[in-house]
Amino acid sequence: MRKHNLRLILFICSIASLSGVILGYDASVISGVIDPLTEHLNLSPWESGWAVSNVILGCVLGAWGVGYISDRIGRKSTLIITAILFVISAVGAALSNSLTDFVIYRLIGGLAVGMASAITPLYIAEVSPKDWRGRMLGLQQMLMVGGQVTVYVVNYLIARGMSHAWIVSDGWRWMLASGVVPCVLFLLLVPFMPESPRWLALKGKTDGALKVLTRLSNAQHAEHLLQEILASANVHTAQSRQSGILRDARARYILLIGCAIAILQQVSGINILLYYAPSLLQNITGSTQASLFQSIFLGLALLVGVAICLSVIDRIGRTPLLRWGAMGCALCLMFTSWAFIAQVDGVIPVIGLVAFVFIFGMSWSLGAWLLISEIFPNRMRAVAMGFAFSSMYVANFIVTQSFPMMNRSQVLMAHFHGAFPLMLCALGSLVAFWFVRRFLPETRGVSLEHIEPLMLSKSHRFASTAQRPTEQPSKPEWSNSN
16 A cells, blocks of 8 residues: 555645745846846935835735635635736836836735745645655745746846846846746646645545545545544644734744744845845956856755755754754855955855855755744644744845845945955854754654644753654654654
8 A cells, every 4th residue: 555645746746836936036036137127217225125125025914914814715725826916016017117116016026925935835744744745845945946046047148148228228127027937837737736635624624635635645544644633723723813822832932933943044144145146246246247147156056955955854854954054154154254355356255155055055945944834733834834934024124125235335345345244144144053953853754743742842941741742753654644
C-alpha cells in the first residue's frame, strides 16, 4: 500500500507554488523600474522610497486579513483572488502617469503579495506529508526566486540596447506589464487544485476532507489523519479568533516567536538587494545597464542557494541552517561593508553581495517561511500566519523606506560610501543567530498537530507542562500523521 500519492501532491503543490513566481516577479520588478521612474516623475529621495515601500503597506493589510478571508472562503478561492489582484496591479501601474496613480496600483499589488505570501505556504503545509513538507514548501521558494531571476533578465533585456530616454519614458512600463504573464498562467491552472483538507475538516466538511486525504495517501492513513485533525481542532476552537489568540498565553508565545522569525528575516537586508540591487550596484559600477546585468547574478545566487536548501532541509533540519546561515550572512555583509568603505573597485564588492545572497538562499529564504507555516497549531494557523507575515512586511517597510535616504545621504556616503545600511543589516543577522539558538526547537519530521508542545518546551515558562510529541524527528513514521 502506498504511503502517499507523491505525484498528485507534487502536481498540486507545483500549481500553488506558481503564486511564488508572481510573488518574486512583483517583488523584484521594481528594482529595474525605480531609477527610470524617479527620473520620469522627478521624485525626491523620500518619494523614491515611497514609490518602492508603499507596496509593503498593502502587504501588511493583505497578510493581516488573509487569515480571516481564507478561513471563510477557503484556501483555493483566496489564491484565485490574489492572482486577479496581481493582474490589476501590473496593468494599472504600467499605465500610471503620476506618483499617486502608481502608488494606488502598487498598493493593490501589495494586498495580493501579502495575501499570497501567507496563503501559499499555508496551503502547501496543509496538503504536504510531514516528511516532505520542507521540500514542498521549498518548491514555492524555488519558483519565487525563479520569478526574481526571470524579472532581472526581463528588465535587462528590455533595457539592453535602448536609449536612456526610452527607458525613462516607456521602458519601465513594459517591465511592469510583463508581470501579467505568470498571473494568467496561474489562473488557468488553479482550478485543478483541491481544497485544503484541513480547512474542510475545520469547517465540518469531513466527507470532503476525507476524500481529499484519501487521494493524497490511502484510506487507512486518511481516516487516522482526519481524526487527529478533528481532535486538534476541538482544542479551544474559539482561539482561532484574533482575540482568542491574544488571551491564550501559550498561543501568544508561539505567535511572538513566529513574528520574530519574520522580522529577523527582513532585518538581514535581503530586500535591499531585491528592490534596490541596481541602485546599490551603481555605487560600484556607475552604469545603469551594467548594474542591471550584475543584478542577474544576485538572483542566480539566491536561486542556487534555495535549491541546495531544498535538497537538505528535511535531512539536516531547520535550526542548523538558520543559525549558521545568519552567521554567514553577517560575515558577508561585514566583508562587503569593508569593500565599500575602502572603495575597492572591481568584482570584490560584488562577490561579497553574491555570497550574502547565496547564504541567505541556503538558510533564511526557505527556512523562515517554512517555520512560519508549520509552528502554529491548526486552530490558529491561518490567523497567526497573517500576524507573522504582517510583521514581516512592517519590518520590510522600515528597511525599504529608509534605504534610499541612507544611500543618498551626503553625510553617510562621505563617511561610509554606501556601507552604512549593510552594517546595520550585519548587526541584525547576529541578533538572528542568537534568537535561533535560544528560542527555536527543531521541527523536522514532526507533524503539524504535534509541533505546539515542541515549541512550548523551549520556553522556561511552559517547559514543565509541555509534553513532547511521541514522534522522533530523526526517524519520522508516515503512519502517525501527515
